[in-house]
Amino acid sequence: MSKPNDELFKNVISHAKEYGFVFPSSEIYDGLSAVYDYGQNGVELKNNIKTYWWKAMVQLNENIVGLDSAIFMHPKIWKASGHVDGFSDPMIDNKDSNKRYRADQLLEDKIDRYDKDGKTDKAEQLQHDMDEALKNDDLPRLKELIIAHEIADPVSGTRNWTDVRQFNLMFSTQMGAVADDADLVYLRPETAQGIFVNYLNVQKSGRMKIPFGIAQIGKAFRNEVIARQFIIRMREFEQMEMQFFVRPGTQKEWFEHWKAMRLKWHLALGTGPEKYRYHEHTKLAHYADAAFDIEYEFPFGFKEVEGIHSRTDFDLSQHQKFSGKKLQYFDPEINQNYVPYVIETSIGLDRMFLLTLINAYVEEDLSTEEKQDSRVVLRLHPCLAPVKAAIFPLTKKDGLPEKAREIMDKLKINFNLQYEEKDAIGKRYRRQDAIGTPFCITVDHQTLEDNTVTIRHRDTMKQERVDAGQLENIIGGLVSWKNLLSL
Ligand code: GAP
Numbered sequence: 001m002s003k004p005n006d007e008l009f010k011n012v013i014s015h016a017k018e019y020g021f022v023f024p025s026s027e028i029y030d031g032l033s034a035v036y037d038y039g040q041n042g043v044e045l046k047n048n049i050k051t052y053w054w055k056a057m058v059q060l061n062e063n064i065v066g067l068d069s070a071i072f073m074h075p076k077i078w079k080a081s082g083h084v085d086g087f088s089d090p091m092i093d094n095k096d097s098n099k100r101y102r103a104d105q106l107l108e109d110k111i112d113r114y115d116k117d118g119k120t121d122k123a124e125q126l127q128h129d130m131d132e133a134l135k136n137d138d139l140p141r142l143k144e145l146i147i148a149h150e151i152a153d154p155v156s157g158t159r160n161w162t163d164v165r166q167f168n169l170m171f172s173t174q175m176g177a178v179a180d181d182a183d184l185v186y187l188r189p190e191t192a193q194g195i196f197v198n199y200l201n202v203q204k205s206g207r208m209k210i211p212f213g214i215a216q217i218g219k220a221f222r223n224e225v226i227a228r229q230f231i232i233r234m235r236e237f238e239q240m241e242m243q244f245f246v247r248p249g250t251q252k253e254w255f256e257h258w259k260a261m262r263l264k265w266h267l268a269l270g271t272g273p274e275k276y277r278y279h280e281h282t283k284l285a286h287y288a289d290a291a292f293d294i295e296y297e298f299p300f301g302f303k304e305v306e307g308i309h310s311r312t313d314f315d316l317s318q319h320q321k322f323s324g325k326k327l328q329y330f331d332p333e334i335n336q337n338y339v340p341y342v343i344e345t346s347i348g349l350d351r352m353f354l355l356t357l358i359n360a361y362v363e364e365d366l367s368t369e370e371k372q373d374s375r376v377v378l379r380l381h382p383c384l385a386p387v388k389a390a391i392f393p394l395t396k397k398d399g400l401p402e403k404a405r406e407i408m409d410k411l412k413i414n415f416n417l418q419y420e421e422k423d424a425i426g427k428r429y430r431r432q433d434a435i436g437t438p439f440c441i442t443v444d445h446q447t448l449e450d451n452t453v454t455i456r457h458r459d460t461m462k463q464e465r466v467d468a469g470q471l472e473n474i475i476g477g478l479v480s481w482k483n484l485l486s487l
Helices: 003-018 040-059 076-080 103-116 120-135 139-148 192-197 199-205 251-267 314-323 349-360 400-411 425-435 445-450 468-478
Strands: 022-024 036-038 064-067 088-093 100-102 165-168 172-174 184-186 212-221 236-246 276-280 290-298 301-312 329-331 336-338 341-348 361-365 374-378 389-393 417-419 439-443 452-457 463-467
Touching: 003 022, 003 349, 003 361, 036 040, 040 064, 040 212, 040 236, 040 251, 040 349, 076 192, 076 314, 088 103, 088 139, 100 103, 103 120, 103 139, 120 139, 192 199, 192 212, 192 236, 192 314, 192 341, 199 212, 199 236, 236 251, 236 349, 251 276, 251 290, 251 301, 251 341, 276 301, 290 349, 301 314, 301 349, 341 349, 349 361, 374 425, 389 400, 389 425, 400 417, 400 439, 400 445, 400 468, 425 439, 439 468, 445 452, 452 468, 463 468
Parallel strands: 064 212, 389 417, 389 439
Antiparallel strands: 022 036, 088 100, 088 165, 172 184, 212 236, 236 341, 276 290, 290 301, 301 341, 329 336, 361 374, 439 452, 452 463
């Protein structure tokens, strides 16, 4: 990782905390590892990202509907889905420090080190050997690689390793008062299974015809052993998932369709296409016959933000088998019953949040010959900005606060606004720039005479004088979802 990127990332994390976007969870108790809380601006930004996704997936597609299924589900669901037996990471312990590591992560760190030291051949060879071992679930081979490449525990400094073992990522808890095995329930590690087990309920009650989709936004939980890179890998996080049910044999074309549509959704936010890339999975999950990730170039390298998976009929067939209930669809067009195939789009809301924040964060030097000046501005798309406009009375007297409040009261039904009267206007602009507010509206003495205000634009810092009666239209036009969703 190069220094400037390292620094940029650190600055974004501290900015997120200073301006009420993301706080470490339980901070007054020294935090809880890999768990975070969203503050007053974070929750608005997160809600706006959810709205953008929901509108693009549900509102704009007649054949996609929403769902909000419970986090707790029957434990057999996780047996059927393969998560009880197969949802695990290869772990290794150091016998001296008693610290546990993901074996593939130790190897990836070594690959990074080889790259940094200019040992490209060694890096490529190790990458290839690791990929092969992971593909074949060859745990002894992973240990061999760790030993052969002389990887030491960063804590103890020794190479006294245990064997590599699989470690299940699901959290479990007890349901009911009596603690016995029958009451064991899991916190869902993905929202998708809630969609699968409700697929017939939705299909029948909504009279849905294949192809159709079910979309859901909700929390998921994974006992990630390696928690790092801020909100990239959390133990409690949110997913926005859509399962698209199709006729068997048509999955390839729908896979291509959703792969393209999802990248388009990302790019509509104005992010440079060079910041994104597709990554094809070499090791497919137990349920998939094709899988691509959409990756974004974070300051620490390209990382997965969203997965597009062709899940075949695996999940529905498994639930049919484990529940003993038929989950078939009668297709009137071909007069046949079948278990539908599924294309899944699965995006991590928290990763999307971080991507949005990093992408928007700019440190600007505004110095002139006369004076030094700078600002930090979040160039968020106006639709995603937590606060759409800030209203400032120029001074705290002469009836200006009353007039500003009067204007605000008319606008606040449609827009999330902030009122500020403390400090000089310049300072107030900077505070709003830092949270990405697209417009600042100043009420001055002229406003009392002719009902005009100044509106100052975040990105250009240009100001114009407009009739206060026009504000609804001006702000409404610039923050309209039409700007993002007319794909
Ligand atoms: N239903 C399919 C599924 O869950 P996944 O690739 O494991 O697939 C989908 O997860 C997305 O969820 C990822 O692309 C990522 O954005 C997000 N995600 C996964 N694990 C995460 C974690 N521990 N913390 C934050 N986001 C995570």
